[in-house]
Amino acid sequence: MDIVIGVDIGGTKTKIGLVDQNGECLEQTFFRTQDFPNLTNYLDQIKITSDELIQKLGKEVNILGCGIGAPNASSKNGTIENASNLVWKESVPIIEKLKERMPMPMRIMNDASAAALGEMLFGGAKNMTDFIVITLGTGFGAGIVANGKLIDGYDGFAGELGHVDMTLGDGRLTGLGVRGGLEAYVSATGLKRTIMYMLSKYMVESRFRDVAYNDLHGEDITKAAEEGDEIALKAFDYTARVMGLALANFTAFTQPEAFILMGGLTNSGKWIMEPLERYFNANLLEVYKGKVKLMYSKMEGKTAAICGAAALIWEIQDKPS
Amino acid sequence: MDIVIGVDIGGTKTKIGLVDQNGECLEQTFFRTQDFPNLTNYLDQIKITSDELIQKLGKEVNILGCGIGAPNASSKNGTIENASNLVWKESVPIIEKLKERMPMPMRIMNDASAAALGEMLFGGAKNMTDFIVITLGTGFGAGIVANGKLIDGYDGFAGELGHVDMTLGDGRLTGLGVRGGLEAYVSATGLKRTIMYMLSKYMVESRFRDVAYNDLHGEDITKAAEEGDEIALKAFDYTARVMGLALANFTAFTQPEAFILMGGLTNSGKWIMEPLERYFNANLLEVYKGKVKLMYSKMEGKTAAICGAAALIWEIQDKPS
The missing domain is CATH 3.30.420.40 (ATPase, nucleotide binding domain)
Incomplete structure (x- = not known):
């Protein structure tokens, strides 16, 4: 075979x-x-x-x-x-x-x-000509399809959306030193950084007051949210807010029919998706409203x-x- | 004929x-x-x-x-x-x-x-497959070509980059109510708004202290820059800073070979282009450096x-x- x-x-x-x-x-x-x-x-x-x-x-x-x-x-x-x-x-x-x-x-x-x-070829976009895949792992990646073709760019480096600056040059640094870069907020790593930020900003009790940054894992943050940990909830809300705005911005670029999400952060399920849907729709331009789907990858x-x-x-x- | x-x-x-x-x-x-x-x-x-x-x-x-x-x-x-x-x-x-x-x-x-x-068809992109045209008039428009084809989007509304939020939901409102939207900064209108902002921020003398917003024209701002008016110079620098960051961000999307600029704001010539080149290159990811041209439209x-x-x-x- x-x-x-x-x-x-x-x-x-x-x-x-x-x-x-x-x-x-x-x-x-x-x-x-x-x-x-x-x-x-x-x-x-x-x-x-x-x-x-x-x-x-x-x-x-x-x-x-x-x-x-x-x-x-x-x-x-x-x-x-x-x-x-x-x-x-x-x-x-x-x-x-x-x-x-x-x-x-x-x-x-x-x-x-x-x-x-x-x-x-194999998944949920078989009949789509315009869509964007977002991978939310250690970093933030994007694969952009328009007119039925993958956008590769002049030199093969299109789709580096994790390094788009969301903050007019203010904010966190990414691993590449981009100030305010998206993946510093929206990725498995970004979520961990946001836990630290929330611990600095608020004084509420949280299980994460006893956990070092290097010991933080995505699954634990999801679990904490399920138990009502306020720091975890605030961190998911903040991550979803930045991501919702980012996806609304990206829509103005190629107007995709759908964003297909995959990667570690999507394992957090409704804790990220529910606020994401809300922030995304709130930030979407009028002409796009109701036309852009947020979906999980159907591939295992x-x-x-x-x-x-x-x-x-x-x-x-x-x-x- | x-x-x-x-x-x-x-x-x-x-x-x-x-x-x-x-x-x-x-x-x-x-x-x-x-x-x-x-x-x-x-x-x-x-x-x-x-x-x-x-x-x-x-x-x-x-x-x-x-x-x-x-x-x-x-x-x-x-x-x-x-x-x-x-x-x-x-x-x-x-x-x-x-x-x-x-x-x-x-x-x-x-x-x-x-x-x-x-x-x-007729201009400076005859041999290009990946480029972005930016129109800088009353608003900020973008026409995106990738893989040799114009990107139209799922519903014909791709390229609305003037309404991309550059500020994590902070900042000026565009005419469509987008907070921090690019065209509120980078357009003929944006430049006028920035003159107002600079008059609020600094106390230096300027010819614009005697001009009402509705009487402001792009040509006058260029002329003032030529005469060394500090408010005009600061306004151009600020406009170029936001625009340089925006174009660097857009590069991460489709990695164009060139941005082709046209519209009223380009008549300001070096006052916008020189700082723009500087800010653009400073914000560009390492993998893109030296590969993306900023050019004027060759069409009259x-x-x-x-x-x-x-x-x-x-x-x-x-x-x-």
Whole structure:
């Protein structure tokens, strides 16, 4: 059977899976990205993990290629450049280096753009020509589709919306030093920072007064909200406010039919979605009201990013080359 | 000879011209939009003016159609909706009404989108697949081209970047009530508002202490800057700062090869462009630095908008229909 290897390189985890032509992820696993600060070891680990998955699948497979989603990836250059949430800095020629280990057709793309391609091929955007996928993980990513095509930009770096300044040059710094940058507020990391901010701003009791920043996890914040922890509730409301405004702003750009949300922060469910819907609609221009859907990815959470990466290779199978 | 009527509906002026297949505007004129608050009279005036121009041209012409650029126009519905800088409010079915007077092929589009089409067909973007036209008139408009195609959006309202909130919901209100909206800062109107702001903030002498808001004109602000008026200089610097940040933000969206600027505010020349270049580059993400050009429209200032509108009809001449 034909199979594509999908690799999702995230700031926290590197997910690898084997994806068939229907977008089914047949095998998958992950390792911690930060366990491999040395690039050579990291690339070796991708090769080792891929081989293990193929062996585990236990079938005769024909590997069509490997698709990679990563933050700050340039599809045109085959590189990852200055990614703020990855350990290797400057320009990493990842396609070239990985092909030495795994000689096969290979493509890389901004992780959120890959996810958007996955939604078009396999997911909830099969019939849409204008939509935006938002990934809310360690950072904030966006994959923009307009006129039925992914927007890649002049040099392959379109969709870096996590670094849009929301505050006229005021506010928090992102990992890339952008003052007021969106992902400093709206991401798993942003939510943690907002917990700290709320602890500084208010004096109400909270379970988070006993938790260090580095020990904070998204699941705990959701749990705290469920228990009525005021700091957690305020943090979700604040995150949703910034995000609602951001998505309303983005609507004025390409007027998407829908925003498709995925990534760690969406696991917080209604605690983020309910205020998000409210703030989004309040900020939307009159001409857009009632026309823009906020939806979750229909692809299974754990494998959406892997399938998106694999879509990079599946996409080019249909085309004459 | 084949001719297209181009109509640019602006908050201040309505410009009409006759455009040939090379994008040459053979005849043109304008009337004041606000002189015709009644829609029936206004549409009659477009018909009258068009007829006058054709008569003035004094040649046997074959009119292929009429293209219209207007703020808040929906290309899909043929309407202008809730335009903050026009006198008629709510939804105006302009194509339907104008066709009653001028039965011919007719298309309408957001004025800045029409301008972008004009730049692709006739102007400085002939070889570009990814660029953004910015119109700086009474308002702030944007026409976005990506993958070689104009971005229209799900419902024909893409590119309303003048209503992007730059301030996390703080700041000035636009004509549509958007708090912190870009066009409240970056437009001919925005510059006037900033003169007022600077007069409130500083106590330095300025010629503008003797000028009422309604008597302020862009040319006078440029002239004052040339004479070293500190309030004028501060106003240009502030406008350029907000605009530089905005264009850097927009770059993260579609990564254009160039921004092409046109409209009244560009007549201020170096007073806006020099600080704009500085602020733009300072705010640009590392991956974009040195890759994005800021340029003026190469189309003649007075006719660029007319030619853009006419491009709506010229564009569909080449296509089989």
